Amino acid sequence: MTNPAASRNQMPESDKPSLRRWLLTDTPASRRQARLASLYQGWLTLKSNKLTMIGFGILVTLVLVAILAPWLAPHDPFAQDLGNRLKPLWTDGFLLGTDSLGRDILSRLIYGSRITLYIVILVALIAPVVGLFVGTVAGYVGGWADMILMRITDIFLAFPRLVLALAFVAALGAGIENAVLAIALTAWPPYARIARAETLTIRQSDYIHAVKLQGAGALRIITRHIWPLCISSLIVRVTLDMAGIILAAAGLGFLGLGAQPPSPEWGAMISEGRKFILDHWWIATMPGLAIFTVSLAFNLLGDGLRDVLDPKDSGE
């Protein structure tokens, strides 16, 4: 399953710079060109969808905010001032008000973006990779390995998710790293299933038979030939799952088992602010909006990516 965008190149030829023409050529001269060309065309399709671009824009902003946090934040996110607590929105110097300990909410949100990114990146690195590994090995090797690995996957799938995460965090101690591991632990089984399903199809292809005849070992076939083919559907799935991951981390934060104070993790901020929701609604609402915005951005992007990469959804 190669990138479908490559085969439907109907972009109008233009007289713009040669790089663009090189990328849009119908007759790629090299493998690299073909790959870059397909990426570029995917990007063009993506670009034509406004909502997707909004999502993309939000995420770029998030990354910039996280990088530039020290320069953007008007205050130290940890500086307490008990005499200046629970200030409303638009207070002089505190655009989004202050929290229960008198800390500037805007600054905390800005620094919190780093934690959100950290969670997202780590989970996105761990869960799909584990799932990919388990799924492809099960699918390719088959037999006993398949049965054992898929039973394990089923067990983790059947496990109540939050309970598994909670148990893990409770066992290893609360903290952002453990929360990330816990979420990854609950997130990998669906990836394993997708990867296995795809592997089963790919395994039968002439292409893999040909590679096998050339004497390639199982490990090499899996890592070099099967993985690349599974990746596009995984990317779509990961992007769509991102919102869920952020929300799960926030959920752990809400239960007091995510990031540890005074860390400005958004879920923990909602949790701290919920006590005040009736009279000082902004304290919980601002981080709520931040989580919502980023989740929405990931979903919009993922939805767009699905249209580009994976027009026939697998139904998983």
Add this chain to the structure above:
Amino acid sequence: MRHMKSLMMGAMFGLAGAVTTVPVMQAHAETPPNMLVIANRIDDITTLDPAESFEFAGSDVSRNVYGKLVNFDPLAMEKGYEPDIAESWDVSEDGKTITFTIRDGLKFHSGNPVTAEDAEFSLRRAVVLNKTPSFILTQFGFSADNVEQTIKADGNKLSITTDKKYATSFVLNCLTSTIGGIVDKKTVMANEKDGDMGNEWLKTNSAGSGAYKVVSWKPSDSVTLEANPDFYKGEPAMKRVIVRHIQESATQRLLLEKGDVDVARNLSPEDIAAVESSDALTVYEELRGRLMYISFNQKHPVFSNPKVVEAMKYLIDYEGMQNSFLKGQWTVHQAFLPRTYLGEIDDKPFSMDVEKAKALLKEAGVDGFEFEAGVREAQERVEIAQSLQNTFSQAGIKMNITIGTGKQILTRYRARELDMYLGAWGPDYPDPQTNAGTFAYNPDNSDEIKATGFLAYRNAWDPGDMNAKVDAAVVEGDTDKRRSMYEDLQREHQQKSPFAVMFQKIEQVGLKKTIKNLRLGSAITAVSYWPVTK
């Protein structure tokens, strides 16, 4: 295409309907006049058996269900214990035997008469079952082997004999705690299983003679009580009391404002302020016995230096916390006996003073260090922890907060693994010994002994000659002398111990203005529903 339009409209209506078109059922804006509905956190109840029950919400139930030999009058708490099931008592010459005369004509909820035999059974049972709170009785020398001799009924008299001479008030105060509840022997033994003296059955049922009987306890959901029409002080005005488990302060306030509950017991200071400004609602408060403290593990190389501990006590923003996020609900208090206890002192030797702390640290030769503090995931405590983190850092000390569930943090605290613990302590019975015997008492500090019941032990602190002073105070018969002994103990404790007691609890409840005479139990007991009117 027309179909598509109608389909779309359908979808839109469906969505709107899902959120809004709910039949409005608000016919019940008020709770009935003879029913009291309370919002509270009751997920700590694990048993209703008075011989076993040891949590806050459990004592609230027990106090209203079980009569005791001696008890507190909710409307005259300051008078101390008064006759309840025992109408009078005598103390023997040697001060070791107390003989109670059981009141005539009392009946259990089952209709069985309350006799000295029931009282004998109840106290013996509590000792023999040996559940967590049994130490309240066994500290007087009662044990499963000797209860036949030490706790004896004879006619309408019950006599109890202690191993030493103790202050009578100490013994009687202990009998007012939950474990002193008198159960209906016949009913309980009819429900005995495998020689458990009815423990299994009493966990979820009641067999008392108090103002109410338990209708149902649904864990983490509700407790329903029904008035006892034969209660000897008169049938309570509230025929039914329902306590609902509501976790969030905001939710409790919404229920209160909507009239769906009469009383809300876990409101945050902000929600209390809102209730105060409401026309139909009011706030009622009582000083309770719970203390908020931090303590420093003496196994930690830096904290074993008394100068460092002293410095830490100057790095706490007592006033700042009291006046901000703890406003109205915790008051600064720095001694191990709660106010209203015999021997209470109001000394506050410590206040936030960074310069002084720095000087002390310099004297101790310490320049910046890092340690771990264990805190359970309750918002109030997490806020206190963050404030401490902030003020400690002003002297260059880095505190890492570890948040965990209550049980998890407690497990590590008891294993002496935490550098610092932040937590609350509630007295077990209304006598100064309850706190003196744990904050300032630890006869054997070795690891093997595992005397994890003592707070001093959990911090690996050896109180030295304070042990002997605690032992002496508990047997002192002269009340004035006893009082001054505790006063001295506390002053010494403030200076020497690795404990920094910070606050004492003020319980603020929001309630309808029409509710009268709800008493929470002040620092010495639990809530009383029977005097309540509406």
Add this chain to the structure above:
Amino acid sequence: MTAQSDIDKGRQPSALVESLVRAAKILGSIAVTMLGLLFVTFVIGRVMPIDPVISVLGERASREAYEATRIAMGLDKPLIVQFFVYIGDVIQGDFGQSRLTARPVADDIARVFPATLELATLGTLLGVVVGVPLGVLAAVKRGTWIDQVARVVALIGYSMPIFWLGLVGLLVFYGILGWVGGPGRVGIFYVDLVPSVTGMILVDSALDGQWDVFWNAVSHIILPASLLGYYSLAYISRMTRSFMLEQLSAEYITTARVKGMSEWTVVWRHAFGNIKVPLITVIALSYAGLLEGSVLTEIIFAWPGIGSYITTALLSADMNAVLGGTVVVGLVFVCLNIFSDLLYKFFDPRAR
């Protein structure tokens, strides 16, 4: 889906043997999954740094009481022995006693699971009733503003922190507008008014003909159910859209249109008729997800469901309750999966 691959491989010449083998394989896979589930839960329970004895006795426990209880709980025996003792009990249908609630875990589950079942069922119904038409509409109108609106509506549902939405919903619809009942399953005056048959108040009150209780329960359940419904709506409508897109681009649809069939027939009879089966799988999965019990929703709405039951138990190391709850949730999940597989076989002519 759990057993699907095994079923595929289990083709035998004789129909009877085939179905026997199939049934045995299904049962076998359930058994293995459940055993694994139990094992993982058991290990988690034992590695948790919470002393189960302390959670029984409380923090004042004396050393003697501590030791006595430890032995009474069988914690002095080797782990593997403890595990097999437990498995033996479970096979006899005995989940043991919960330490937190002082009653048999089986009784507790019989009390909390119906509450979750009621909420999850209504939530899924709302999600299906709104989500499926929304998804179909979005597919038919692909690329138009309708598609975009449907996408945003669905994605908002997917992106909202449910506990925030729950608190705000409670504030607005209960606190300010007074349109719905407050937290809890039913108003305080209606508690215990109807005999518990199924444990689901809506069903029980309807059976008993107590319509005032029924409507009161409706007013309490509607807000949390709408929240959960919105969440599953998001998933269901997105999946419906992508299934429909696949069908609508198929040749037979074009043929049908050429034949002059009405758009309604084309979309609903033909295209939708063909996506029913995968859609059922999707709905079953989303239903299973809600049946785990949404802990956060349950906390906010004071809903005594299985999610908060297991969580509370877990945080207090009440392992009998955790194991029992997990087994039930896992069993429900596995059964729903098998059920949707069977439906698949039944409905899908290609699979038959």
